[in-house]
Every structure is written in C-alpha cells, then in structure tokens.
Amino acid sequence: MIRRRSKQSESHRGPGREKHGRRPRRWTWAWTWLRACVAGLAMLAGVALPVLATSQAWATSPAYATFLAGGSSRQFAYVANFGDDTVSVINTRTNTVVDTIPVGDEPEGVAVTPNGRFVYITNEGTNDVSVIDTRTNTVVDTIPVGDRPASVAITPNGRRAYVVNEDSNTVSVIDTRTNTVVATVPVGSLPLGVAVTPNGRFVYVTNQDDNTVSVIDTRTNTVVATVPVGSSPTTVAITPNGRRAYVTNFGDDTVSVIDTRTNTVVDTIPVGSEPGGVAVTPNGRYVYVTIEGTNEVQVIETRTDTVVATIPVGTRPRRLAITPDGRRVYVTNTDDGTVSVIDTRTNTVVDTITVGSEPVGVAITPGRGRGKG
Template sequence: MPTTRSALMVAATAAMLAGCAKPPEAPPPSSSAYRVYVTNEASGDMSVIDSATMNVIATVPLGKRPRGIHASPDGKTIYVALSGSPIAGPGMDESTLPPPDKSADGIGVFDVKQNKLVRVIHSGSDPENFDISKDGKRLYVSNEDVAGVSVLDLEHEKVIATLQTGEEPEGVRISPDGRWVFVTSEDAGTIAVVDTAANKVVNSFKVGRRPRSIAFLPDSATAWVNAENDGTVVLVDAVKHTVVDTVQLGERGVVKPMAVLLSPDASTLYVSTGRGKKVFILDVATRKVQASIEVGQRPWGIALSPDGKTLYSANGPSNDISVVDLATRQVSQKVKLTGSPWGVITLEQ
C-alpha cells in the first residue's frame, strides 16, 4: 500500500506527463520596444503591429468607422473615435446615403494590457477626432455632423459641454500649456479657439481651405495647420490668432496636405498629402521643404516611432501602412492591413 507521500509523488508525476502530452501553447508575441496601432475605417477594427518584426500580431474589432486614435498619458488605454455615420466624400449628396446609426457613435476604450475593447463612451454625434488633456481627465471631441466639439469628462464618462464650431470640424489639438483647444472647420476654413478653463469658444479665425490637422510648437505660441485645398501648410500665431506664414507644398488639387506632425524636438514638420501620395518634410526654423517621400496611396494619418527615427503612414485605398526610414528617407517596407487604414499611433510597451 503506497504511503501518502509516495501517492502524492505518483500523482504529481502523472500530472506532469499528462501536461507534456498536451499540444504546446502558441508562443507569445515577439517582445519589442513599442507597438504600432492603426485604425481601419472600413473594416471597423484596429491592427496591432510589433515593431521588432513588423508583423500584425492582432486585429481587434472596435465598431463602426474607427478613425481618430490617441493613447492616455499613462499609455494604459487607447481611445478611438467611432461613428455610425456612412462614409461620404467631399460634396457627396447625403440624401443618397443610408441613415446614420447613432447607436454606434462614441469613444471606444481599448485596454492595452488586455488587448481588447472594454467599453464605448457616449461622446456626442459622429465623433471623428479628439485630443486628451495632459492629466488624462478630459477629451475634446469633434462632432462632424453637428458642427460642434464635445467636452468629455473621462472620470464620470459624460459630456459636460457641447460647443459650436464651424461646419465639419475634424482636427482637435490642446495647446501644450493646456489653456486652449484648437478645432478645425473643413467647411469654413477656420480654427475655433476653446478656452479650457471657461469651456467656451472665445474666437475663430481663417487659416485656409479645408484645414484638418494642427501641430502646436512646445511653447504654445505658434502652431502649424494644413490647408488641404490650397496645397499649403500655414503657421499661425496661437496667441494673436493670425496667420504668420504660408508654405506652398505643391500644385493645388494635386498635393493635398492632410495631417501635420512635429518631430520630438519640434525642429521638423511632417505632412501627409492624401491623393498627393507623399509625405513632405519641412525645416521648422527656415520654413522650407527639405524633401518629399512617396509613401503610398492616399496617406492620411502619420506617426513617429518613440525615438523619432521612423515614420508610419496609413494608406487607405491600398490597405497598408508604409514604414519610412527617416535617415535614408526611403520606404523600407509596407505592412498589409485590413479595410482602409485611417489613424496611427505608436506606444511603448
């Protein structure tokens, strides 16, 4: 008769052997310094890319029309703008489109550790883009179809104010000092200026035709804005709310500036150009074009690696993302994704 101790040993050995007989678990994703997250507007999901291998390690369902994407200050959460409004190009007769699904509108909350969408927060009608306060407590969300911006209290997950901007608001950016929020109006060609302390629009000024994106300089005194239909980027005085300079990137209607993005040291401005197929590189000090790189079909959202050495561009029609080595200013590879990549961020793990 075996002793209790020997019986336990026999049981443990049997369990170990049984465990060895099980098929091995899939290996964990390759470890890397950061990951690349891309929203896919048409397929309603987000691609997660390991930067060490440039392999897509996950494709996560989000909801309808995921577009704007930003991470929380602590990097634990990714927020994504979701919209039930049908996709419509400029000048399209909206009466020919199916009705919007308002139940799909909101800000998706993606838990980075769990690698999944955990909930959707109501954030006003047809959210397209947004920005997050430095303390991570508020989101400012552009509501495209109602010409407004919603102020979302993240702690209580409720909209505390809805402010009127120009028609078709898209780009939203908080100044580095946290005092102002700039919101672009594609239709009016203006920037609405929101006072964050008062939660009110205090000014509006012209910047050019179809502005979509804003990049503040670190001192909050100036900002770059695209003017898509003018083929330009515009430097504005963020205090006086006036245009300081306009830089022509190319022929109007051919080069269509979309997203503007500053390098970590704010010395270089990167500009995607949609149907122009290129990303332009500008020297901020001289306001001169240094180079342009053809990256793919209709590059829209762009992002930099944390070290600023690699640029990623989301190319909608070709369903891929381009990886640009900024030292050589060449596309080093393209990564195939799903339906119409729109926004992109990088996030250290």
C-alpha cells in the same frame, strides 16, 4: 471640402553600507540570504513560465502574448481601419501586426493616453468612442458622443479627451476617469482635426466649411478665438514648445502656421496636392505632411518653414504618427490598406505593413520602440 460618407508618449549609500563601501559583519548573513532568494526566484521564473506556456489556456491568453512581446515597455502603433471596423495593432520593434481589435462602425480617429494604458477610437458610423485597454487589447468601454466623430485628442495629464463631431459642429469633452461626456463645445462648420497644446491649456480644432480654426480654453471649455486659415483646413499639429500650430489646408494645397500666442497666421507654406495629415517631430525641427493627391509625404523644416524633402508612400496617404524618439513615422495609406514606415534620418520608406481595410487614424504608445530597417 472632403466629406467621407462612403467607406473609402542613487547618489546616496545604500542601507547597511559603511562609509567606504564595506558591509558591516552583522549584515553578512542577511545579504547572503537575500542573494539566495533572488537567485531562487529567477530560477523559478525561468522554469515556471515555459511550463505554464505549455498550457493551452495560458499560451493563447493576452497575458502570455504581452509577456512574449516584452510587456508594457514595448511600443505599439494603433491603426483605425475605416473599411472593416477594426483596429490593427503594430509592434514597432518588428513592424508586424500582432492583434486586430473589433470596434464600432467606421473607426477613424485614434489617441493614446499619456501613460499608454488606453486608446480612444472615434467611430463615425455609430457616433461613439471605443476605449481599448492596451494590456488586453480589448474594448472596455463605449462612449456615446455627437454625430460622426472624426478625431480625438487627449490632454497631457490624461484627464480629458476632446472629440470632434463633424455633423454636430461640436466637440465632446470626455472625463477619462469616468468615460462620460462632461461638456459639449460648439465650434465651426464641419470640424475635423483636433490638437491640444503641450501645457493642456488650449485645444485647436479645424473647421473645413468655415476655413477657420477654433481655439478652446480647457479651463472653461469655451471658444476663445477663431483663426482664419486656408481652404478646407483638415488637421492640425502643435510644436512641442507650444508656440506654433501647423494646419493643413486640403482645398488650396498649403499649410498655415499659427502663432499660438497671438492666434494669427504668421506664414503660409505651399505644399503638394491635397495635404491631409500633419505631425511634428518631438524635437520640433520638422513637420511631416501627407499629400493625398500625389501619394507622398512632404517634410517641412520649422526654422525656415519650407519643404525640404518629398517621400513617395502608398496610395492616398491620410494620417501619420511619429514615434516618441522621433526616428520613425507611420503613415496610413487608405487605398492600399497599408502603413508606410519612414526613417526620419534618411527620409525613406524602410517598411510597408499590411493592415485592415481603408486605414485612416494612427497613434503610437509610449515605450521602447525600434522599427526595423
């Protein structure tokens, strides 16, 4: 059992067009006027933005930073730094840290809303959740939850956030429209990891002291199944089709595979020493697992449930997140204060990014991302 007490995603013709694509003569003047307006606006934007940027206030504003970064269509990785109470924001196109956000004490878990507008951070030291607005990269709300909230997952419709509270043995259910706790669900002993099924119907929670996984029905917010797994289950990830849940067992160096239709373990996969974080590729073909004991990431092929690759990363890799296009994996290395970036086509590290102290949780926003390498 690992208890961290110290800081260690027109076929129709347009209006005014005739059958064969020629514009009627009566619309010619309007078409010309419209094109002139568009050209004028483009010229104005091209002149006005650089002029505005000469203003110190605009040049240092979050809005201008967003403009330079390409707006909300860009993709970012948010990393919780347990050791210095911050969140690092990584631009996945350049693999550089573009912002650092102060949050609560000992931040650990990270989850992004499906529309990419907000990031939820669990703060173990202050027993609350920080809500970050991704347009400004500022904390816009703080939500009290249970004791030592370790991780968080958000439903596919974005309406609920499920927060696992280690020392309360509970899960807090947050209404994301009001950012208030609307239910508290008792689970097993020392819950740690959490994942929501793609249809939003069920939430899977790992219980380290019980060696079990609790299954919560999101319609009633009650536990409807308890699944025995390996020793000290840490985190859980669910395949895109919702049929399998992969659970890392830190205590016996295995990964349990749960059939979510029957909630029984259908396979147990031997992996390296002290498996921690787990994530499934968007196509469901591979599962990536951090191996804390040997500073590696192992890759499981889901068709055979066998390890097919082992990738050296930084020291004490804890958690990981995969980009929506499935091309990159971002791995937090807690003892290095770095994030390793893995190219999933070659399963090699193509970049290493320095972040804050003791990074743990990581999540990636939807958008266009293209990591270098």
